[in-house]
Amino acid sequence: xxxxxxxxxxxxxxxxxxxxxxxxxxxxxxxxxxxxxxxxxxxxxxxxxxxxxxxxxxxxxxxxxxxxxxxxxxxxxxxxxxxxxxxxxxxxxxxxxxxxxxxxxxxxxxxxxxxxxxxxxxxxxxxxxxxxxxxxxxxxxxxxxxxxxxxxxxxxxxxxxxxxxxxxxxxxxxxxxxxxxxxxxxxxxxxxxxxxxxxxxxxxxxxxxxxxxxxxxxxxxxxxxxxxxxxxxxxxxxxxxxxxxx
Amino acid sequence: xxxxxxxxxxxxxxxxxxxxxxxxxxxxxxxxxxxxxxxxxxxxxxxxxxxxxxxxxxxxxxxxxxxxxxxxxxxxxxxxxxxxxxxxxxxxxxxxxxxxxxxxxxxxxxxxxxxxxxxxxxxxxxxxxxxxxxxxxxxxxxxxxxxxxxxxxxxxxxxxxxxxxxxxxxxxxxxxxxxxxxxxxxxxxxxxxxxxxxxxxxxxxxxxxxxxxxxxxxxxxxxxxxxxxxxxxxxxxxxxxxxxxxxxxxxxxxxxxxxxxxxxxxxxx
Numbered sequence: 004x005x006x007x008x009x010x011x012x013x014x015x016x017x018x019x020x021x022x023x024x025x026x027x028x029x030x031x032x033x034x035x036x037x038x039x040x041x042x043x044x045x046x047x048x049x050x051x052x053x054x055x056x057x058x059x060x061x062x063x064x065x066x067x068x069x070x071x072x073x074x075x076x077x078x079x080x081x082x083x084x085x086x087x088x089x090x091x092x093x094x095x096x097x098x099x100x101x102x103x104x105x106x107x108x109x110x111x112x113x114x115x116x117x118x119x120x121x122x123x124x125x126x127x128x129x130x131x132x133x134x135x136x137x138x139x140x141x142x143x144x145x146x147x148x149x150x151x152x153x154x155x156x157x158x159x160x161x162x163x164x165x166x167x168x169x170x171x172x173x174x175x176x177x178x179x180x181x182x183x184x185x186x187x188x189x190x191x192x193x194x195x196x197x198x199x200x201x202x203x204x205x206x207x208x209x210x211x212x213x214x215x216x217x218x219x220x221x222x223x224x225x226x227x228x229x230x231x232x233x234x235x236x237x238x239x240x241x242x243x244x245x246x247x248x249x
Numbered sequence: 250x251x252x253x254x255x256x257x258x259x260x261x262x263x264x265x266x267x268x269x270x271x272x273x274x275x276x277x278x279x280x281x282x283x284x285x286x287x288x289x290x291x292x293x294x295x296x297x298x299x300x301x302x303x304x305x306x307x308x309x310x311x312x313x314x315x316x317x318x319x320x321x322x323x324x325x326x327x328x329x330x331x332x333x334x335x336x337x338x339x340x341x342x343x344x345x346x347x348x349x350x351x352x353x354x355x356x357x358x359x360x361x362x363x364x365x366x367x368x369x370x371x372x373x374x375x376x377x378x379x380x381x382x383x384x385x386x387x388x389x390x391x392x393x394x395x396x397x398x399x400x401x402x403x404x405x406x407x408x409x410x411x412x413x414x415x416x417x418x419x420x421x422x423x424x425x426x427x428x429x430x431x432x433x434x435x436x437x438x439x440x441x442x443x444x445x446x447x448x449x450x451x452x453x454x455x456x457x458x459x460x461x462x463x464x465x466x467x468x469x470x471x472x473x474x475x476x477x478x479x480x481x482x483x484x485x486x487x488x489x490x491x492x493x494x495x496x497x498x499x500x501x502x503x504x505x506x507x508x509x510x511x512x513x514x515x516x517x518x
Contacts, residue, residue: 032435074384078376082301091298104391111342111387112380119379124341127379128330129312198326207276211311213322239273243311245330 012036012043016050028085028099031110035103044101051097054089061093069098069105077112130199131247135168135175136240140232147179147187148231162190171248173197177240179230186224191240193218199244205229206236211243252287259283259303262296266303282306289373302374309378317369328362335361335386343438344390357390364389436500437461443494444487452487459484 015029029037037043051060076095080088089096099109118124146165161180168175174194179187191201196218203210203222208229212220230238260283267274274282286306294302315323316331335358344357368385372378444453451473458469459480466477466484473480491497 070384070388072375073388074376074381077384078305078380079301081377081380104395108384108387108391111391112383115338115341115383115387116380118341125334125337127382128327128334129309129378130315132311200323204273204275204278209275209277209281236273236275245326 008036009040009043012040012046016046028096028106028109031103031106034100034106038101038103047100051100054086055093057093061097063101064094064098066098066102066105069095069102070108073099073105073109074112077109077116081116128245130243130245132202133170133242133244133248134239135170135242136166136177136238138166138238140235140237143230143238144233147227151181151184151187151227151231165189170242173242173248175240175242181227182224185227187227187230189222189225191220191222193220193242197244197246197248199242202241202243204236204239204241255290256283256287258299259286262286262299262303266300266307270304270307272307282310285310286374298375305374305377309374313369313372313374313378316366328366331362331365332358334382335365338383338386339390342387342390343434344387344394357393360393361386361389439496439500440491443491443497447490449483449486451483452490455480455483456487 011033012029015033028034037047048060052058055061072092072095076088076092076099079091085096099105115124119126143165147163150163162178163180165177165179167177172195174192176192176194178190178192180190181187189203191203191212191214193199193201193214196214196216198214200211200213201220201222203212205225208225210222212222214220229235260279263274263279263282263286266272267279282303286302289302312327315321315327318324336354339354339357339361365382365385372381375381376384440456441453444456447453455469455473458464458472459466464472466480469475470477470480475483
């Protein structure tokens with residue numbers, strides 16, 4: 004049943020003292036009523052002045068301006084609370100209190116966020132990043148420097164296995180191939196293959212490489228000196244998967 | 250000079266966030282973060298907002314970059330995944346149907362996806378990407394329905410006008426503003442909830458076909474493979490259920506009518 008009466012507006016206003024929960028703005032029905040009711044508008048203005056500790060309600064904006072910042076307003080509200088969002092984006096707060104159309108969008112976005120949080124709406128298809136390996140420089144130095152210095156000992160296929168790791172049901176291997184005296188190609192192998200990418204951090208280097216269909220990714224022309232230096236930040240390898248793994 | 254100052258400011262914010270959040274960015278990453286965020290602009294924003302943007306950028310830049318770059322091998326794969334996501338959003342919002350037979354969920358999905366694609370260039374990490382996406386989709390579809398009504402195209406709001414025209418006793422429902430539209434949608438959700446709780450699952454579906462899609466009994470019968478007489482019986486049963494439901498009764502008392510015309514018998518009785 005729609006909340007359309009002045010009483011509903013008054014109830015909502017009375018709750019504002021403790022209104023810090025998500026979606027605490029009035030329903031679109033109530034906003035629509037207040038927009039056409041002089042008494043409720045007066046009450047809202049008084050509340051706005053008190054709520055924002057200002058001398059007057061925020062200046063009016065049009066819907067397109069509200070649309071531009073509505074997501075930032077909601078995000079701020081999600082991160083902190085409604086009061087903080089109203090302080091940071093007073094014009095958006097005031098507009099949503101006075102515009103049925105924008106109040107509808109506001110309510111819709113909140114409904115989706117709640118649905119996502121409770122698993123009623125499938126999660127956004129955002130890539131997931133998983134830390135897989137973190138290797139100190141001292142380890143890299145010990146593993147690679149002697150071979151690079153001698154130019155031998157890279158194994159049957161010229162590859163030097165550096166490290167292996169397990170992530171859920173995935174096996175992860177990192178190996179190095181010398182290109183010449185000064186550069187190395189790093190190879191990552193994911194088994195079984197999965198769509199995604201790897202991110203390699205070896206300060207100051209940062210590389211992101213998509214995984215091929217066979218689960219391999221190559222980071223080419225890495226300076227050998229960077230891998231064999233005794234000091235420096237750790238080598239970090241993260242796996243970016245398109246689907247979260249079990 | 251201003252650009253350099255902006256870049257410096259972003260570098261400071263990124264370095265601070267990196268240390269606070271433990272991102273362990275490399276120098277190359279920090280430089281890229283600062284350069285890309287400086288390109289977005291926002292020189293006048295307060296520090297808390299800049300920090301929030303930096304957090305959003307760190308979390309969402311992978312997907313945003315992939316969706317923005319048509320040259321990327323991941324581009325089409327990523328967008329394909331969003332088709333299901335957008336459909337899911339529309340369904341959850343109850344914005345997945347239209348009485349215009351020429352407009353279905355696929356069309357609405359395409360409208361929303363196109364809007365997302367266009368708006369993506371302007372996404373400035375001021376909110377989480379998910380919040381921004383929800384906002385764009387909901388705004389786009391609502392705007393589409395409003396614009397359609399203004400253009401007198403036969404989509405859902407016009408169908409409600411049509412229902413009024415079919416039964417003058419319903420009394421001047423114009424569906425001419427968002428408030429009315431919102432209420433109608435809320436009532437529809439209420440009705441669907443009541444009917445969904447019924448053991449006979451056909452009630453909800455047949456009600457939708459009859460009162461929302463405005464289909465004839467004979468067409469509904471063909472659709473659900475029932476004789477028209479049985480469809481009529483089921484509709485009567487649905488109306489009985491609705492008229493006996495306290496929430497629908499409360500709605501009738503408050504609004505003085507049911508916008509879908511399904512509870513007319515009760516009101517007139």
